[in-house]
Amino acid sequence: MAADPRLAHARQQQQKLTATPPPPPPPISAQPDSTKMGLDSTNDERPQSDIVAKDGFKLKFCTVCASNQNRSMEAHLRLALSSLPVISFGTGTLVRLPGPSIHQPNVYSFNSTTYRAIHAELSSQNAALYNQNGLLPMLARNLNIKSYPERFQDWIPGKPRLDHSTDKGAPGTESGVVDVIITCEERCFDAVLDDLLNKGGKLNRPVHVFNVDIRDNHEEALVGGRAILDLALRLNECAAQEREIHGSEGWEGAGRSRAGFDERVPDILGEWQERWPNLPAMWTLAWF
Amino acid sequence: MNSGLSIASETLSQLESARALALSDAAYYNQIVPGVLPIIGAGSNAIIELRRWGADFLAETFASPTLGLEDKQKLSLLVLETLRENLETVNDLGVVKSVVQAAASIYPLVFRHTILNPNDAQNWQIMAAIKSNILRRMDSAPPGVRICCIKFVQRVIQVETPGLIADPRRPEQNEISLALVPRDHPLIPPPNLEAEASGLLDRLLSILHEDTSDALLITATLNSLGTLIRARPAIANKILSAIFNFNPLKLANSPMTSRSKVMMKSIERTTRALLMNILKRNPESPATPRIQQYLERIHRMRLDVFDESNRKRSAPVEPTDGLDQSKRQRLGANVPADAISGPQVPSGPVSVAQLFTLTEEEGAKNFDVQAIPVEIVVKIIVPLLMTVDKTKMDSAINIIRSRYLALSKAQPPTTLDAAVAATRQQAIDEDEEYEPDFEPTEDAEQIVNKLDNAPPEGLLPERVPDAPLAPFKLPQAPPLSEQEIEDYGGGTVRRVFGVMSALDDPTSRAKAPKPGFNRLAASNYDRDAWVILISRLATRAATGLGDPMEKVDSEYKTLGRRGTFSVGNTIRDALYMYIMQDWRKRIDVATSWLSEEWYNDRIQLEAARAEAEDTNSDSNDLPTPTLHYHKWVLKLLDAILPYLESNDKIMIRFLSEIPDVDGDILQRVKRIAEDPERVGLTVNILHYLILFRPPVRDLCIDALEDLWRNYDGTKTATSKLLKKWRPEVLEQHQETPNGSFEEVKVQ
Known part of the structure; x- marks a missing residue:
């Protein structure tokens, strides 16, 4: 049976409520239900447990795109709203935003220019234009998430991030490391791998790096954000299960559900890819 | 149970606040780590949550970039026992994972401690126990633990392989590696570790x-190998070879599920990222070509495995925003690529035009492209090719190709081939055994199979028989044609002059101290040296080689010139051209070249005279060497004179510096005076020569007199000089009753 593990919580609740076992819940088909398909051709039925239990185990996430503005921030917000610990970065050399024409992009430096400053500058430049193309709403969203775009290559993993405590999704990321990095473009995936290799894996800490290919526009960022949240929830659930199994049977258990988190990642990703066929994914286990 | 849990959670929150303190300032680790050890550590019999917290905390502590190396090293000895106990007694994935991570961070620290304290066997033994425990797990543990073991092993390898000593005077700065271990260390003998x-x-x-x-x-x-390749050059090659033998697309043989596809792509990408990182860090490395080759190979393999449709992301099934006109997918705009079909080629002989015609339209078919001038064709062809749709172009090429193949199979395409075929047919008739089959009768696959079975070609016989090898003579190259000789010779000369233009930079002629007389020509590599080299090449290199024939030529001019190419003359021509390109600046080149010519002419004459004396024959009978100086001076003068301006000092300098001035040259100088504006120049030149070149003084005064007598408008200027050098001319003239018009005017 291809049970949707996202619904595990719901099933457990159901079982607790009814003392006598009712007829088993109908198996959830792996095929997308065409009556419930969203515009992105994926099943829009959300798992009920979008928000992770407060005191439960949580993986720490990091979302990465080119400029730390659109895709990574959309995903950052999504994960933060589901109370997952999350930080976000860009891999570009500079923050690039569309300008009045394709040849005049607005360029800002990472780690210093705040979203608020960019918002102020653009709205004084041409509020109508930047409202119309969605830049100002995007920046308004971003400045409520954290204060400034950060560059991945300048990040020192393991350096405490206590100064980011007011960012959305900050609780849990104080130690400055994450368990999962999700990039939004192959270019960024390559940049992240390259940078991690350059940093030399001095922390000896494994990190799962995913790439979810998302086109850089507002609509696709929304779709991608949902897909990333879906992936994150699945991963988190699986990692939490690993913490539940302990004691001697944790080692010898043969069943798939007994397997640890790391080795199930390929399965989770494969399953996820079937659900999101339009967002080609990649993954690797890298080192901090 | 409940109360136990609540106590544990209380403890946990206390521990969390301690950790927060350490995160805010790494200095606190020194107190907090010893403080928490009794709670989480050996013999505490703590519940699993505390164990996990403790293991995570230790891993975090020793990974922290904010805590200094010395502090970590001190702390590492304190936690060793805790780590070992956790590893040996706790059966929890989370704990073991974190302990192995911590062990990977600690190993170099304990190693360094042991180097400095060769008598501390106890701590090293605990570390060794941890190491062997982890190594035992490497093959059997759950994958989540195994990856941490892999990283641990990588750290151990990095530590136990000699690294680079950055600065031997400051050992604390050096990376921890085998290179720091003394050869006679009692606990960690380097050979064993290596x-x-x-x-x-x-x-x-x-x-x-x-x-x-x-x-x-x-x-x-x-992902863990990158550091080793970079930091340990001694083993980098071994690792790279292992990677080159690794096939990231191994999974392609298994059924292609969505999972296996993603995994295959991921492994391939990871391999590529690792190799690209190595390339980027050290693009000059000797391994670079092999890495590039490998990357290209897996790239091709990937193309094979994932066909085009899989690699490209397909368009969304429905437009993401159906109302937005600009976002809607444009349907029907794509003309199918195979729309081109063109008329069928008629059977029977086909013209080239028919073969290439793809249009049905009569007007286009009958258009004669030759009507368009070539220049226009050249202009439009590139932009045209750039705008052609690639798929259309490809399909058009394919159509032509298939037509061509069909035609070439169907019939001999030309009459020549037909004739060949006919004679071959005849030959078959005449000789039964003749086999006209040029094509192999087996198909390609059979041949490949056969070749596979054949012994490998590269294998040498066990022992090469020591039969004497016949001396090998390189066959003589076919003689070059006149044209070729001229082309190659000219090319060589051009190259020689190419060097000159490279040296021509005026800044390279810095104000070096003049070497004076006591110097060697062409001893320093600058333009002057090169000029001397070239002029000597021209004047002396080929001397004597072509002379006898030249003499014959000069006797029988009507025979036409055989062997028009002469190295010397080609170089002279080139030198002449070189000077004339910018004669004002290169006049010194001309001077030094002409000096060489003159000197060479003298030597030739000398040699000829000596030969004549040797043979005692009549000097008239002897071949006179071809002299070049005179000819080239005149040629240069003729070329330069038209450009001279009335106040040019260059000609004065030139004529004073060239080794020989004669009547012909002065004739040229006189001709300058035909231009009334440049009379002064002529007079100045002559005046200078009269003053500073005594050997030609008379000649020059003659020239002056001639000017005075025969050139209108020069009287004023020349009379002053004549008054000084040859007053008798003026006197003679005054004696004549009818003075010239000019003279009258002057008075």
Whole structure:
């Protein structure tokens, strides 16, 4: 049976409520239900447990795109709203935003220019234009998430991030490391791998790096954000299960559900890819 | 149970606040780590939550970039026992994972401590116990732990392989590696460690080659190898070879599920990222070509495995925003690529035009392209090719290709081939055994099979028989044609002059101290040296080679010139051209060249005279060497004179510096005076020569007199000089009753 593990919580609740076992819940088909398909051709039925239990185990996430503005921030917000610990970065050399024409992009430096400053500058430049193309709403969203775009290559993993405590999704990321990095473009995936290799894996800490290919526009960022949240929830659930199994049977258990988190990642990703066929994914286990 | 949990959670929150303190300032680790050890550590019998917290905390502590190396090293000895106990007694994935991570961070620290304290056997033994425990787990533990073991092994290899000593005077700055261990260390003898590291490396690399399809282990291994390749050049080659033998697309043989596709792509990408990182860091490395070759190979393999449709992301099934006109997918705009079909080629003989015609339209078919001038064709062809749709172009090419193949099979395409075919047919008739089959009768596959079975060609026989080898003579190259000789010779000369233009930079002629007379020509590599080299090449190199024939030529001019190419003259021509390109600046080149010519002419004459004396023959009968100086001086003068301006000092200098001035040259100088504006120039030149070149003084005064007599408008200027040098001319003239018009005017 291809049970949707996202619904595990719901099933457990159901079982607790009814003392006598009712007829088993109908198996959830792996095929997308065409009556419930969203515009992105994926099943829009959300798992009920979008928000992770407060005191439960949580993986720490990091979302990465080119400029730390659109895709990574959309995903950052999504994960933060589901109370997952999350930080976000860009891999570009500079923050690039569309300008009045394709040849005049607005360029800002990472780690210093705040979203608020960019918002102020653009709205004084041409509020109508930047409202119309969605830049100002995007920046308004971003400045409520954290204060400034950060560059991945300048990040020192393991350096405490206590100064980011007011960012959305900050609780849990104080130690400055994450368990999962999700990039939004192959270019960024390559940049992240390259940078991690350059940093030399001095922390000896494994990190799962995913790439979810998302086109850089507002609509696709929304779709991608949902897909990333879906992936994150699945991963988190699986990692939490690993913490539940302990004691001697944790080692010898043969069943798939007994397997640890790391080795199930390929399965989770494969399953996820079937659900999101339009967002080609990649993954690797890298080192901090 | 409940109360126990609540106590534990209370403890946990206390521990969390301690950790927060340490995060805010790394200095607190020194107090907090010893403080928490009794709670989480050996013999505390703590519940699993506390154990996990403790293991995570230790891993975090020793990974922290904010805590200094010395502090970590001190703390590492304190936690060793806790780590070992956790590793040996706790059966929890989370705990073991974190302990192995912590052990990987601690290993170099304890190693360094042991180097400095060769008598502290106890701590090293605990570390060794931890190491062997982890190594035991490497093959059997759950994958989540195994990846941490892989990283641990990588750290051990890195520590136990000699690294680079950055600065031997400051040992605390050096990276921890085998290179720091004294050869006679009692606890960690370097040879043993090196052997262990080598064995561990083999084990690590074997993960890539085991028939495991576990992407987790493979990517974890690949991503940990980068540091080793970079930091340990001694083993970099071994690792690279293992990677080159690794096939990231091994999974392609298994059924292609969505999972296996993603995994295959991921492994391939990880391999590529690792190699690209190495390339980027050290693009000059000797391994670079092999890395590039490998990358190209897996790229091709990937193209094979994932066909085009899989690699490109397909368009969304429905437009993401159906109302937005600009976002809607444009349907029907794509003309199918195979729309081109063109008329069928008629059977029977076909013209080239018919073969290439793809249009049905009569007007286009009958258009004669030759009507368009070539220049226009050249202009439009490139932009045209750039705008052509690639798929259309490809399909058009394919149509033509298939037509051509069909035609070439159907019939001999030309009459010549038909004739050949006919004679071949005849030959068959005449000789039964003749086999006209040029095409192999087996198909390609059979041949390949046969070749596979054949013994490998590269194998040499056991012993090469020592039969004497016949001397090998390189066959003589066919003689060059006149044209070729001229082309190649000219090319060589051009190259010689190319050097000159490279040297022509005026800044390269810095104000070096003049070497004076006591110097060697062409001894320093500058333009002057090169000029001397070239002029000597022209004047002396080929001397005597072509002379006898030249003499014959000069006697029988009507025979036409045989062997028009002469190295000397080609170089002279080139030198002449070179000077004339910018004669004002290059007049010194001309001077030094002409000096060489003059000197060479003298030597030739000398040699000829000596020969004449040797043979005692009549000097008239002897071949006179061809002299060049005179000819080239005149040629240069003729070329330069038209450009001279009325106040040019260059000609004065030139004529004063060239080695020989004669009547012909002065004739040229006089001709300058035909231009009334340049009379002064002529007079100045002559005046200078009269003053400073005594040998030609008379000649010059003659020239002056001639000017005075025969050139109108020069009287005023020349009379002053004549008054001084040859007053008798003026006197004679005054005696004549009818003075010239000019004279009258002057008075």
